[in-house]
Amino acid sequence: MSKKTIAYLLMGVLLLALGLTGCGGQQPAGGGEKAAVLKVGTEPSFAPFEFQGENDKEYAGFDMDLIRAIGKQMGMQVEIQSMGFDGLIPALEAGNIDVVISGMTITDERVQKVSFSKPYYKSGLTIVTKQGNDQIKGFGDLAGKRIGVQIGTTGADEAKKIKDAQVREFNTPPEAFMELKAGGVDAVINDKPVNDYYMKEAGSKDAQQVGEPLTSEDYGIATAKKNTELSEKINKALDELKKNGEYDKIYEKWFGKKP
Numbered sequence: 001m002s003k004k005t006i007a008y009l010l011m012g013v014l015l016l017a018l019g020l021t022g023c024g025g026q027q028p029a030g031g032g033e034k035a036a037v038l039k040v041g042t043e044p045s046f047a048p049f050e051f052q053g054e055n056d057k058e059y060a061g062f063d064m065d066l067i068r069a070i071g072k073q074m075g076m077q078v079e080i081q082s083m084g085f086d087g088l089i090p091a092l093e094a095g096n097i098d099v100v101i102s103g104m105t106i107t108d109e110r111v112q113k114v115s116f117s118k119p120y121y122k123s124g125l126t127i128v129t130k131q132g133n134d135q136i137k138g139f140g141d142l143a144g145k146r147i148g149v150q151i152g153t154t155g156a157d158e159a160k161k162i163k164d165a166q167v168r169e170f171n172t173p174p175e176a177f178m179e180l181k182a183g184g185v186d187a188v189i190n191d192k193p194v195n196d197y198y199m200k201e202a203g204s205k206d207a208q209q210v211g212e213p214l215t216s217e218d219y220g221i222a223t224a225k226k227n228t229e230l231s232e233k234i235n236k237a238l239d240e241l242k243k244n245g246e247y248d249k250i251y252e253k254w255f256g257k258k259p
């Protein structure tokens with residue numbers, strides 16, 4: 001072997017070693033590189049946005065499909081963690097997770113603490129009452145009533161503004177619906193698309209949805225304030241998914257119509 005050949009061989013080995021160790025961090029998936037992990041927090045009792053399969057406990061729903069598509073677009077591996085809705089923003093602030101997708105409304109109060117992506121879904125609040133209740137027809141009829149809400153939500157904020165209402169906060173909307181069924185509350189205030197889904201799937205035997213939506217709310221994907229780079233990447237991925245039809249496909253899968 002000539003000195004030149006040995007030199008080339010050594011160089012080859014060196015390049016290979018460099019290639020294998022990589023430059024760390026944000027490598028796209030594929031080509032043998034290990035994809036960077038995107039740690040996602042969600043409160044998975046908010047069907048059809050996030051819920052867990054009855055048997056496999058797999059995370060399913062519109063938000064879950066959307067964040068997986070966004071992760072793929074960014075070349076990152078998506079890891080989903082479940083936590084209480086009121087614990088999501090603190091977890092972001094503490095750096096325990098990178099993003100929150102959880103049917104979370106972009107509000108002025110939250111914008112003080114975290115960054116949001118561009119809006120990705122339009123929502124609003126409606127009321128669910130017991131089947132046959134003809135006294136509560138809208139938000140104007142809720143004064144002095146017992147109202148169930150999910151803790152830390154826009155529904156909870158609105159309920160607290162109602163005169164003389166007794167507001168009871170539950171960890172999840174299904175728990176509030178259970179209490180409605182049991183007669184412990186007169187009404188539940190919650191996001192319309194989730195109420196729609198509950199009516200369709202199970203609720204309409206015992207419950208009814210009433211009233212025009214009280215609010216117009218936009219859902220956004222939250223990131224830590226200091227992580228502006230990630231927020232920009234998410235917006236870019238969202239734009240691409242809207243352009244290439246993937247967003248529409250996911251939307252139609254969960255809502256049965258075009259956005």
Ligand code: GLN
Nearest residue numbers: 046102103104105153154
């Ligand atoms: N959209 C409501 C909010 O942001 C409720 C979200 C939820 O319960 N997952 O407060």
